[in-house]
Amino acid sequence: MATLPDLVSTxxxxxxxxxxxxxxxxxxxxTLADAIEAALAAHGHLEVLRDGDTVVARTRLGRDRRVVVAGHIDTVPVKDNLPTWRRTTADGTEELWGRGAVDMKGGVAVALHLAAALTAPRWDVTWVxxxxxxxxxxxxxxxxxxxxxxDWVRGDLAVLGEPTAGGIEGGCNGTLRAEVRTTGRTAxxxxxxxxxxxxHKAAEVLARLSAYEAGEVEVDGLVYRESLGAVAVRGGIAMNMVPDECVVTVNYxxxxxxxxAGAEAHVREVFDGFDVTVxxxxxxxxxxxDDPLVTGFVAAVTAVTGGVPGPKYGWTDVARFAELGVPAVNFGPGDPMLAHADDERVPVDQVRTCAAALRAWLAGEAPERGD
Structure with missing residues (x-):
């Protein structure tokens, strides 16, 4: 059986x-971290570092800017969907089925392949x-x-290989969970x-949520839709007792x-008069x-994949780059609606197209479909 070092350049x-x-x-x-480390260590243009089961490889070419390309190597539990297999749909689309094909080993493979192939990218690159x-x-x-x-993850732009069906999703929404508590007296x-x-007192909490109108906020040219809703309710002591506490968990x-701080203040304002615990x-x-490097990335990628950038409504690890002041986008193969599903699958051509688009941008090549 071929190993990752054997396949990484094919x-x-x-x-x-x-x-x-x-x-x-x-x-x-x-085991996968060991295999990735071994595959990357065979390429002299990369400095390979490791912390636990995280592997980092980076070029040191003295370029004036650095790009970080990152992806997680873990998956949710396997459920009779490994080893992988291929199927061809009625319209002739070849798909790779199996755990991780979408979330997010397609993106990991793209990064691993390009880390080995790009010996002289136009910017220094850190692969995480x-x-x-x-x-x-x-x-x-x-x-x-x-x-x-x-220092291992600093750069001028980060690309996270989360599944976006081959499109670009910029940044991500923030997320807050809070418990809104009402109290009473048992009897x-x-x-x-x-x-x-x-x-019964929690009825007012639910009424405020029902009446809440989600905002749409434009940030750097993308429109993010906010939301605030109940995700859990708990209360009650026994079937013959009046409950003295009820907790509505909300997600903003x-x-x-x-x-x-502004998000917390907003939630407390919505539930003014109630006990709120974040x-x-x-x-x-x-x-x-609006960053020139991001603009160039968008132009290069959309020349290959088509489409226009959209917002990421969920929370992803691009937020960790935001902590370092690094603009970040999500870009990778796979339909995010299939993440964690038992029928997780990715179109084979989509993996190749994402690799071609990212390669064209990093290498400064004329974009072409395929890889």
């Missing part, structure tokens, strides 16, 4: 299958392959590098008038132009589309 679609076939559920990335993205944020390998080795449900029902997705808060990332 067809990027074959490489995608090989990367997927090395199972790497979160917490079990070591990191662990623990699909689990708790404090375990995230990219977040660990930002904290421990920030036997047969004598409910002696108590105060906390669940906010445009990257809004600070985390339980999770992460800022978004501006796309920075």
């Amino acid at each position: 067809d990027v679609a074959e490489l995608t299958a090989a990367v997927c076939d090395v199972a790497s559920v979160s917490g079990e990335e070591g 392959f990191y662990d623990h993205e699909e689990v708790e944020a404090d375990l995230n390998g990219l977040g660990r590098l930002v904290r421990v080795h920030p 036997h449900s047969a004598r409910a008038w002696r108590g105060e029902n906390a669940i 997705r906010f445009a990257p132009s809004r600070s985390t 339980t999770d808060l992460a800022g978004g990332a501006r796309p920075g589309l």
Whole structure:
């Protein structure tokens, strides 16, 4: 069986299958990290670094700007969808099926392939392959590098290979979770008038959410749609007791132009008069589309893939680059609607097209379809 070092300089679609076939559920990335490190160490134009199961490779050509290309190597648990297999659809589209094909080993394979192939890119490039993205944020390998080795991930632009179906999604929304709590007084449900029902009091919380109108905010030429909604409700002690507490958990997705402090202030304003506890808060990332380097990236990529950049409504690790003041975009093969699905699959030509587009931009070549 061919190994990653054997495949890294050949067809990027074959490489995608090989990367997927090395199972790497979160917490079990070591084997794939070893293979990636070995594949990259064989190329003398790269300096290879490692922290845990995160592998970093970078050129040191003395270019005036540096680009960071990053992707996570872990997946959600496998469910009878490895090893990979190929199918051809009725319209003749060849697809690669299997865990990680979308989220996000297609993007990882594109980066791995180009890291080996581009010995003299027009900018210095840092390639980051990191662990623990699909689990708790404090375990995230990219977040660990930002904290421990920030110099390893500094650059003038970051490209995160998250699945975007081959389009460009700029920056990302921020996210906030909060618990909105109501309190009452317990009593036997047969004598409910002696108590105060906390669940009934939560009706006003839900009414405010129902009446809430999501904002649309333009940031660097992209329009981000905000949202605020309930994602969980808990309350009640027993089936014969009036509940003395009810908690509505809400999730606020906010445009990257809004600070985390501003997001928290907005949520507290919406639920003025209620007890609000913020339980999770992460800022978004501006796309920075007015940066000349980003403009060039958009032009080169869309010349190959077509389409126009759009916003990333969800939160991704581009926000970690925002912490370093680095504009960041999401760009990779795979339909994000299929991420984590049992029928996860990616069009083979889409992987090749993404590789061709990224290569054309990094190498300063005339863009062509395919790779």
